Amino acid sequence: MRDGRKVTLSDVAAHVGVSAITVSRALRTPEKVSLKLREEISRAIDLLGYVPDPAARALASSRTDVIGVIIPSVTNSVFADVLRGIYTAVEKTPFDIQLGNTRYSPLKEEKLLKVFLGQKPAGLIVSGIDQSERGRSLLETASCPVVQIMETGENPVDIMIGFSHYEAARAATIHLIEQGYRKLAFMGARMDPRTQRRFQGFRQAAAEAGLFSEERVVTTAEPSSVSLGSQLFCELIEQAPDLDAVFCINDDLALGVMFEAQRRRLSVPDRLGICGFNDLEMMAAAEPPITSVRTFRYEMGKRAVEMLLEAIAVGRGHRGTIVDLGFEVRKRASTARGSCGASD
Template sequence: MKKKRPVLQDVADRVGVTKMTVSRYLRNPDQVSAALRQKIAVALDELGYIPNRAPDILSNATSRAIGVLLPSLTNQVFAEVLRGIESVTDAHNYQTMLAHYGYLPEREEERLTSLLSYNIDGLILSERTHTARTRKMIEVAGIPVVELMDCVSPCIDMAVGFDNHQAARQMTQRIIAQGYRHVVYLGARLDERTLIKQQGYEQAMREAGLQPCSIMTNRASSYSGGGEMLRQAQRDYPQIDSVFCTNDDLAIGAAFECQRQGLSIPQDMAIAGFHGHDIGQVMMPKLASVLTPRETMGQIGAERLLARLRGETVSPSMVDVGFTIIPGGSI
């Protein structure tokens, strides 16, 4: 059985004030005197009081909670995005309610249904592809929404991100400029950003008069997966001299596979990744990658969401945080 939690009346009795006074303190401590604030704080600590937000939620008052839907909790990209979000929400006394959906729109719909049942004040999403019901629920909820990781695709409300297509195109152009002619794209998960990057890669290849070739899998990215995909690329495209990977995990796995085969990077095989993770920047040779400002993206997204909650006008609707090509030593 659940242990009975202390209630407001218990705190009030301990201090010798009314429940209303304690409630006022919990909403805004500055509304009570400094001496009383100290007494109430001590009583709350001694009793182990846990605030009950249900009455506020049921009365349609603000929940001071932001829903955050991420496609993965193991991907370092989204760990950094979340750190950026919470650096802002924590500073403004908002809680984040986190859920992940494994890159599946139908699961995103399920998780969103649950989050909205808690009367969240705003929503941060990580994709542009949503089910019709997800879009309808967001419309009915009438709360501000920020979509991250892309600044080009049409958004529901607000967006903060970068141009995935242009980033992939520019990295491919950099590889070609180094003299490589048989660049193969390695993509995993087949999520929308992986496919957009593939399109950017293909455009750069065709602009250079070269034939685009891809190895794609719907499995999650991993170091071992990168090695497997490089071996498959070598079988399918024997002339391969370089790979451009949808993320650094695949790129580092491909680099390990080159080491196993005794191939020299970049002389025998050039390798480029995406996102500029720290591990790629300390390997030898340093991994060429597209550096994306994930934490900044989360911060700006959260700031714009909270600005809307304060009733402020937020313009423009989409913010481009840009990207940086890191040439490294692997191309």
């Protein structure tokens, strides 16, 4: 501000003695402006405290430096990690993040998509592959690159980066079986489509070994938490007292199960195996350390942005790229049955 009035491009231009467009170019395409002018302009900008008006820029050029990010939840620590990756990658660029929160509702997602796309974003990052039909077609006709994160699947809208929740759950279940567990239980909360696919992976692996039983499944629509894990475990063990291992849809639940097991003096891993999902930092630190499926959330966010920037630079071209970041079953004490402990 200067005299309480906004400092504009023309103010800077007048101060240097050039036209406004030259200042604009000095900012956006410096290579088109002579070095001497560039320096003078830069000095004037500092002196006057000029800050570009993004609204005016967006209006004039029908482009913005905004990358829209649409995720189901800001609270969920899984997305927190993804966001950290996203913010890190965006930090050294001129782009801004605009966050949208679907709260796991496809309808809200659709509405957000409309709003975001109306703002002519430079790019869009959306979570998952389960857009509503209208949402999907909005994405397909979007005039900016789109990255779908969290999951891989058929038919990417544009770019896709994630991993297979089905395979990850399957691998974890196989690990439990390999450790000698036979009465496998499944615990799920907030059964969104991603979670459903994890369940399918569990079910498939268990069924293949002839170990699947509907009785040893608890799910709820409630959002997961540590205490919910404890609570669901109580239900689970009541309806199937002979269970010997639990695969939990996420680490919060797994931790809750472990605490409840301690409360009930069920020894982990001998009497009860526990496997979580996501491999939050605390799983390795727990006592005993808890087996979990490691996913590369930070990397996912980071690479999503990097790929988006690349696509922005060349203009939509990579259509169809799918990056599978994979996963890793981190085997820890909570499922280390057999080697030393006795089974019952």
